[in-house]
Amino acid sequence: MDFLKRWLQERSDSNDYRRLFPVERSADGRISEAGKTGAPILDFSSNDYLALSTHPAMIAAGQAALTRYGTGVGAARLMSGDLMLFHELEEAVADLKSREAALVFGSGYMANIGAIPALAGRGDIIFSDRLNHASIHDGCRLSGAKLVRFRHNDPDHLEDCLRDKRGSNQALIVVESLYSMDGDRCPLADIVRLKNRHGCLLMVDEAHATGIFGNKGGGLIQAEGLEDEVEIAMGTFGKALGSYGAYIAGSETLKNFLINRARSFIYATGLPPAVIAASLKAVELLAGEPERRKELCDNAAYFKNALVAAGLPGKPGPSQIVPVMVGDSRLAVKIAAELRANSIFVTPVRPPTVPEGTARLRFSVTLHQSRRELADTAALLMEISNKLSVPVSFPAE
Numbered sequence: 271m272d273f274l275k276r277w278l279q280e281r282s283d284s285n286d287y288r289r290l291f292p293v294e295r296s297a298d299g300r301i302s303e304a305g306k307t308g309a310p311i312l313d314f315s316s317n318d319y320l321a322l323s324t325h326p327a328m329i330a331a332g333q334a335a336l337t338r339y340g341t342g343v344g345a346a347r348l349m350s351g352d353l354m355l356f357h358e359l360e361e362a363v364a365d366l367k368s369r370e371a372a373l374v375f376g377s378g379y380m381a382n383i384g385a386i387p388a389l390a391g392r393g394d395i396i397f398s399d400r401l402n403h404a405s406i407h408d409g410c411r412l413s414g415a416k417l418v419r420f421r422h423n424d425p426d427h428l429e430d431c432l433r434d435k436r437g438s439n440q441a442l443i444v445v446e447s448l449y450s451m452d453g454d455r456c457p458l459a460d461i462v463r464l465k466n467r468h469g470c471l472l473m474v475d476e477a478h479a480t481g482i483f484g485n486k487g488g489g490l491i492q493a494e495g496l497e498d499e500v501e502i503a504m505g506t507f508g509k510a511l512g513s514y515g516a517y518i519a520g521s522e523t524l525k526n527f528l529i530n531r532a533r534s535f536i537y538a539t540g541l542p543p544a545v546i547a548a549s550l551k552a553v554e555l556l557a558g559e560p561e562r563r564k565e566l567c568d569n570a571a572y573f574k575n576a577l578v579a580a581g582l583p584g585k586p587g588p589s590q591i592v593p594v595m596v597g598d599s600r601l602a603v604k605i606a607a608e609l610r611a612n613s614i615f616v617t618p619v620r621p622p623t624v625p626e627g628t629a630r631l632r633f634s635v636t637l638h639q640s641r642r643e644l645a646d647t648a649a650l651l652m653e654i655s656n657k658l659s660v661p662v663s664f665p666a667e
């Protein structure tokens with residue numbers, strides 16, 4: 271076991287050691303360090319963008335399902351675990367995404383490592399954006415297909431790769447619609463043009479866009495009117511939807527194919543009833559309380575403007591994910607620690623999650639934060655940056 275200790279020591283030496291941080295969490299989304307009595311902490315690390323995880327209707331829906339069905343479904347859906355609730359949720363998601371059908375997966379990670387290897391295998395080829403989420407990357411590697419990683423959000427480079435390497439077998443292009451670490455948007459229309467020109471399937475991960483963009487809250491595919499062009503639309507219930515789990519939306523055929531072929535669907539116990547019921551309620555709330563996503567987008571704009579006003583150089587990005595670039599891992603950790611001392615929790619994102627030399631603080635704007643708190647946080651960040659003489663900026667485009 272010495273090897274484990276040595277490995278951890280190396281991690282620690284390079285400032286990349288990860289550790290857990292147990293918290294208490296209250297109904298207003300504030301966290302506090304478990305077992306400590308300090309001030310509540312304002313959480314800029316959560317993806318609970320619409321504050322749905324503490325919404326009374328979500329909690330009530332989960333409680334009702336617990337009472338009616340118990341805590342677990344006891345089996346995979348292909349065994350006896352297939353509650354009607356799953357089908358109600360899948361119909362609601364298909365409607366939200368304006369697609370024929372949807373299939374629920376245990377999590378976003380499981381959706382990506384299940385669907386990608388189902389769709390592409392040995393002899394096939396996958397074109398994947400270099401900044402795609404680890405679960406997409408793992409799905410690609412698990413598939414055994416040839417993997418080509420094109421430059422982030424660069425359709426010209428994708429086109430070069432397609433021209434050189436497309437071949438005659440099945441080809442899949444995988445992108446995210448909103449990138450989790452940079453908060454920038456994929457040029458979806460350009461990607462669609464290329465996938466049509468080169469006869470590829472297109473899979474779009476909407477983990478961070480679902481619930482926020484689009485007239486129904488369906489995501490950026492919806493905002494750009496490209497529903498019929500994206501064969502495989504993936505999204506999660508664990509972020510803006512305040513619950514847990516994930517979906518893949520597309521054709522009825524795709525759904526039946528994944529039921530028969532995606533191993534992370536076939537060989538895993540169905541999600542607990544309370545989780546499914548909460549996800550279903552969240553999808554209903556997107557239609558019932560559309561003002562939430564407008565307020566989130568307004569608050570995100572407010573926060574970015576406050577950063578600009580406080581002197582943060584560069585151009586703010588297009589979403590509720592607001593990265594502030596520091597560069598050096600150690601300095602990013604230092605600024606985060608100063609913010610923590612002021613009851614603000616923001617994660618320093620470091621390599622290998624992001625490329626070397628691009629350590630950053632990733633601020634997530636959520637409806638758990640007030641405008642006053644957003645303004646104070648922006649001012650404090652710049653104060654700390656000046657005090658420590660560590661320059662920070664919005665990411666370069």
Ligand SMILES: *Cc1c(COP(=O)(O)O)cnc(C)c1O
Pocket residue numbers: 377378379380382403405406446450475477478506507508515516
């Ligand atoms: C969070 C995330 C996932 C994983 O989803 P989980 O439900 O947390 O497993 C997949 N893809 C992207 C882009 C994500 O941000």
